[in-house]
Amino acid sequence: MISIGIVDDNPTVLVQMRLLLGRAGFDDIQAFTDPRQALVAFRAKPPGVLLLDYLMPELDGVQLLGLLQQSGAVLHTPVAMVSGCADLESMRMPAYRAGAHEVIAKPVNPQEFALKVRNLTRLAAMAPALAQGFQPLDVHCTGGTRSARWDAGPQDAVLQRLLEKVAGFRDERTGKHTTRMAQYAATIAHHHGLSLNQQDLLLGAAPLHDIGKIGLPDSVLVKPSGLTEIDRARMESHTTIGYELLRDEASPLLQLGAEIALSHHERWDGTGYPLGLAGQNIPLSGRIVALADFLDALTTVRPFRPAWLIDKAAAAIESDQGRRFDPALVRAFLAGLGSLRRIKRHFDGDESFVPRAATPF
Ligand SMILES: [Fe+2]
Structure with missing residues (x-):
């Protein structure tokens, strides 16, 4: 069970949060009204998830988080900043800049609160992997040594086909999307x-x-418009659910699939989700798939807009380098534009181009 640390100078709020967390099945909770006491306690025994009040006397949530980060106690700990500020928007950016993964408004909505904390505990379960660091594709890019993780076993091809079909049942786009x-x-x-x-x-x-x-309910997946805050949090959890489904020490294919599932909505400038990773802290596989997925989304017809021509999509991607996308990958993308056009034409029905098949395992 992941432990949860709460700091809020209002004891009534602490009691309410303890109650809500207890109902949601969390019972390992350290709660403090004094942020200085919390600092000492969390340095000695860091919790798995942190819920910090934004406005507190003497030491506010951002300052407390900074001190805990400096001490190395909470480097990979998921954090939610909780605030009763009338102007929640004014604290949102400072909280995210300080490293918070979530912002929660007080008084808390019990259902939303429990969901957000549950998502944070999922991230916390991945903290050991993050502390070790991902093994991104580029570690093996230039060297002559091929890691064992790239030697896929024969069972992987079967698993891959099965999982692709499973994924296709729940995707709003066709199976062509994932292959293309x-x-x-x-x-x-x-x-x-x-x-x-x-x-x-x-x-x-x-x-x-x-x-x-x-793992998402139909009400979220096929909602025609206007996702609520709760729906959005649920939708974003497809990254962590995918990671948990695919995580498997024995299979290189599933390991890479897990890495991609978790990281394909991260953005180069750190504004993505679920971890808010930035730059090369995002696994290379996730950075590549983010770009490829965006290209495919733009050039595919949607209920609310026609498909963009690939050149228009390329211009949009180029203008987003350094923000959404890795600039080095945008250069690779532009260099490969001719091949990308041919792939698109093939899937649009032009049989003159045959896309490559993966080397049989
Ligand atoms: Fe996605």
Whole structure:
């Protein structure tokens, strides 16, 4: 069970949060009204998840978080900043800048509160992997040594086909989307200098990026418009659900699929989700799939807009480099634009181009 640390100078709020967390099944809770006492206690025994009041006397939530981060106690700990500010918007950006993953308004909505804390505990369960660091594709990009994680086993091909079909049942787009997007991803990887072996594994793992959507209710997945804050939090949880589904020490394909599921909505400037990772802290596989997925979304017809031409999509992607996308990958994408056009034409029905198949496992 993940432990939860709460700091709020209002004892009534602490009692209410303890009650709500207890009802949601969380019973390992450290709660403090004094942020200085919390600082000492959390340095000695860091909680798995932190819920910090934003406005407190002497030491506010941002200052307390900064001191805990400086001490190394909460480097990978999911944090929610809780605030009763009349102007919640004014504290949102300082909270995110300080490293908070969530902002929760007081008085809390019990259902939303429990959901957000549950999502944070999921992230907390991944903290050991984050502390060790991902093994991104680029670790193996230039060296001659091929990691064992790139040697997919024969069972992987079967698992891949099964999981792709499962994912297809819950995706609003057709199965073509995942196959085409994987081709885009492998092409970008090729122009970024990744080995054929790495491109092949990406071709197999990229279609699993949205598999976490099988854990979402229809009410969220097929909602015609206007997601509420709770719906949005649920939708974003497809990343962590996918990670939990695919995490498997024994299978390189599933390991890469898990990495992609978790990281394909992160953005280069740190404004993505679920972890708010920035720059090269985002696994390379997730950065590539984010770009390929965006290209496919723009160039595919949607109920609310026609499909964009690939050149218009390329201009939008180029203008978003350094914000949404890794600039180095945008260069690789532009270098591979000819191949990407041919892949698109193939999936649109032009049989003159045959996309590559992954090397059989
Ligand atoms: Fe997604």
